[in-house]
Amino acid sequence: MPIKAGRLRSAPKCQPIHHFLCGLPLQGVRMASSSCTFTATLRPSLTPPPALRRSPPTLQSVVSNPLACSLRLKTASRIGVNREKPESRASSAGHVITTEKAKGKVRVLDSEDYLAVSLAEYTAHLSDKFANQRGAFTVVLSGGSLIKSLRKLVEAPYIDTVEWSKWHVFWVDERVVPKDHEDSNYKLAYDGFLSKVPIPPGNIYTINDALSAEGAADDYETCLKHLVKTNIIDVSQATGLPKFDLMLLGMGPDGHVASLFPRHPLVRADKQWVAFIKDSPKPPPERITFTFPVINSSANIALVAAGAGKAKVVNEALGGDDLSSDARRIEMIKAGKPDVVNVAPSADQSLDLLPVEMVSAEGELTWFLDDEAASDLLTCSYWMFD
Numbered sequence: 001m002p003i004k005a006g007r008l009r010s011a012p013k014c015q016p017i018h019h020f021l022c023g024l025p026l027q028g029v030r031m032a033s034s035s036c037t038f039t040a041t042l043r044p045s046l047t048p049p050p051a052l053r054r055s056p057p058t059l060q061s062v063v064s065n066p067l068a069c070s071l072r073l074k075t076a077s078r079i080g081v082n083r084e085k086p087e088s089r090a091s092s093a094g095h096v097i098t099t100e101k102a103k104g105k106v107r108v109l110d111s112e113d114y115l116a117v118s119l120a121e122y123t124a125h126l127s128d129k130f131a132n133q134r135g136a137f138t139v140v141l142s143g144g145s146l147i148k149s150l151r152k153l154v155e156a157p158y159i160d161t162v163e164w165s166k167w168h169v170f171w172v173d174e175r176v177v178p179k180d181h182e183d184s185n186y187k188l189a190y191d192g193f194l195s196k197v198p199i200p201p202g203n204i205y206t207i208n209d210a211l212s213a214e215g216a217a218d219d220y221e222t223c224l225k226h227l228v229k230t231n232i233i234d235v236s237q238a239t240g241l242p243k244f245d246l247m248l249l250g251m252g253p254d255g256h257v258a259s260l261f262p263r264h265p266l267v268r269a270d271k272q273w274v275a276f277i278k279d280s281p282k283p284p285p286e287r288i289t290f291t292f293p294v295i296n297s298s299a300n301i302a303l304v305a306a307g308a309g310k311a312k313v314v315n316e317a318l319g320g321d322d323l324s325s326d327a328r329r330i331e332m333i334k335a336g337k338p339d340v341v342n343v344a345p346s347a348d349q350s351l352d353l354l355p356v357e358m359v360s361a362e363g364e365l366t367w368f369l370d371d372e373a374a375s376d377l378l379t380c381s382y383w384m385f386d
């Protein structure tokens with residue numbers, strides 16, 4: 001059963017704190033005990049890095065009709081991939097492949113550099129849309145290589161044109177370590193992204209690293225409930241759960257997303273918004289993570305995978321190798337419930353599916369793959385023209 005937004009036990013109170021991160025003084029506000037921590041980012045004088053190109057590329061399909069996924073007809077249709085350097089041309093850097101709804105749209109880019117450009121363009125577009133519509137843009141980050149893939153957002157034109165003041169930043173999962181620890185997803189994001197953009201410090205919602213894993217998960221959930229109540233975070237009409245404007249998900253080579261690992265019981269969690277894990281197969285073992293019902297209530301999800309290490313799992317999730325899981329998916333969609341994809345799969349289903357296969361946005365799911373991550377997909381030719 002979908003879980004509903006609960007009532008806030010007590011409204012969080014904010015207290016100013018000062019602490020140090022990476023040897024740099026940070027000024028921020030820490031919320032009192034049962035609340036999450038709002039941490040300030042430093043504002044180093046921002047010297048916009050030189051633009052990669054004068055006019056950013058627009059991703060375009062190189063074929064007039066979109067490509068459609070065929071589960072049974074495996075026609076050979078390797079798509080020509082343009083290998084020119086990103087700097088030398090402005091468009092046609094990849095392909096848009098449209099699959100059935102649960103799998104979303106797939107953008108295959110010619111290189112990881114193009115992937116970063118396309119992801120920046122997509123994120124900036126959504127930022128404009130939600131900043132205008134709602135006056136806020138709620139963005140959820142992962143750890144891992146995703147942060148590197150956000151690097152074009154800190155360059156022109158986006159550094160100057162994005163309404164950073166409207167951004168509210170969350171983590172889909174976080175390791176339960178101090179914020180200045182090498183394993184901290186906050187530190188990774190701060191060093192690679194947040195320290196370079198002028199997002200208001202109070203809009204960056206980190207975990208309370210003074211708490212246990214249980215406490216930190218509970219605390220983060222309380223924080224989310226407060227922000228839903230105050231309309232910073234939108235609510236899904238279908239599930240009553242927080243509806244983030246954009247969730248940026250990385251994916252492990254084993255098919256995990258957030259800290260939801262294959263065959264781990266947490267993939268079935270549907271009672272809480274934020275859960276804790278103490279036996280993560282990927283170190284460190286103690287983490288907190290959004291659960292699938294929350295992830296799948298998002299307005300937009302970008303699933304980002306780059307590099308040859310992701311090729312096998314990408315093919316497994318999108319290529320149709322595992323026809324049994326595709327068949328289940330289609331059955332779920334045919335059940336005629338538009339929000340069925342937001343319901344946590346049954347125990348049987350969730351143990352068979354890879355976590356990445358369980359991702360499905362209430363709004364739109366878009367995959368961003370570089371040529372290496374998509375290499376098995378393209379060579380295995382599961383795609384055919386409409």
Ligand SMILES: O=C(O)[C@H](O)[C@@H](O)[C@H](O)[C@H](O)COP(=O)(O)O
Pocket residue numbers: 142143144145146173174175185249250251252253256257258259282
């Ligand atoms: O805390 C974490 O471990 C991350 O949030 C995790 O879910 C990450 O997104 C994937 O492991 C992909 O990481 P890579 O892109 O580095 O493989």
